[in-house]
Amino acid sequence: MLRTMWKGSIQFGLVYIPIKLYTATEDKDVKLRMLHKDCMAPINYSRTCSQCGKEVKNEDIVKGYEYTPGQFVMITEEEMNDLQGELSKSVEIINFVNLSEIDPIYFEKSYFIGPDSNQGLKAYSLLRQTIKDSGKIGLANIMIRSKQHLAAIRSYGSGMLLETLYYPDEVRNMADVPGLNTVITENAPKEIEIAAQLVGQLTAEFKPEQYKDNFRLKLEQLITDKVAGVKPVQKKGAPKTGNVVDLLAALEASVKQSKPRKSAAPRRRKTAGS
Template identity: 30%
Template sequence: MRAIWSGTISFGLVALPCQLYTATEESGPGLHTVHVACGGRVRHRRFCELENVEVPQAEIARAWEAPDGRQVILRDTDLEALPLPTKHIIEVLGFVGAEEVDPILYSRPYWIGATGAGAQRPYALLVEALSRSGRLAICKVAIRSRERLAALRPRRGMLLLQTLLWPEELRDPGDLSSTSPLTDRELEMAEVLMDALAGVDISELHDEYTAALTSLVDAKASGGELAVRPEPAPAVDLMAALEASVQAAKRAREDGNEEPP
């Protein structure tokens, strides 16, 4: 892996030189856009709307527009020069229980590696201390010229930094709750269904969309068509749907527990 950030974790008077590595990557066959009529690649180019000319990357910058229409142009060098103390420091603000962080705030994860021999003991100390306490370290860090909140936690004997959304980045959905009344029988059947479906090994789950897309590409490449799976008909009666779901879950569990011949 290639480090995307270098700096120091700072908690109290302890300094831990480290690097960040992207922890996830997109999977699946890469698709690109083409002109249907001839199959030619469709390229996305940057044009200036005033001069109607293509603009090279070196001449592109960001800008903020004032209410009166004036623009303040910001180049990469301007953004790099921002006086952020978190530009090269992961500043630990405090420690909280994992349940205190709303899961909706979690964003992008990064592995953390210690830099140099002198960072090994502080790294091991922080991993073990977090593991024993069951707490997360809430931090601030600037990644790609933008300051973010982050949660620092142990995972498989290593440190994982997961950026968090700022509270103001959450959209207010209004009230989307349902006022529909439920019967005790419906709630009981829902609990029975949950018990029947209890236990999921996430490590055994796979991206079915990617598998289906790969099958479609293979079928098209060989001049065939992919069979379309019929969509299940929506159930109208809630109780009937719950009962049928419970029976289907029980059958699936029984089939899965059968010994192979």
């Protein structure tokens, strides 16, 4: 059973649809604790004041903004709630756009949208079917954990999905990447031809179930073996990769390596007349 992480409504024109949001993805990373090497016990961390050195209790902690080094202005919870207003409980669809128009760099996190009550099922179903038939997605603003997000609402399976997006000013400028002004814009035709051939050979239908987090699986196995008292097998280090000197030769070798192996043709059985 998924846990509700947000509750409110979607405003579709003058129609209000009571909904709940559920986190659609989960972090599968293996969590490693920080231990004291001598005692093999977890390290405790306490919140202390950087000025007086005293440990601070949760009820004595407030939020503030550092407007100049060492100088802060305090922002109260009441002030934050006043700024959020009705946006904290409502998702108003402001536009409909084509999904293909949104660059993937803007996508942040996915949430399942579920109906909040039986009374809203008809409106929920209507919005889902309308979005699905239009082939578009709804753009809206939503407040999650004291932060406003741009959000995309789309049909997904038997329900709907809300995906938070970064605002344009949150996406950094590609021009700030060092070295881009020296990138070669013209490549040799032969190199382009071989590179395109390599792409063709590596092209496949996207089947998400065939991709695995191999590092996590190996780490889980290592932990299981250690708990069981099995000593890990020492493996040789990965071969070192040298600098690419001849780009064309490297591309040709890659094409040769990625070619699917042809299965041997079955031998014809001799018949009585052959």
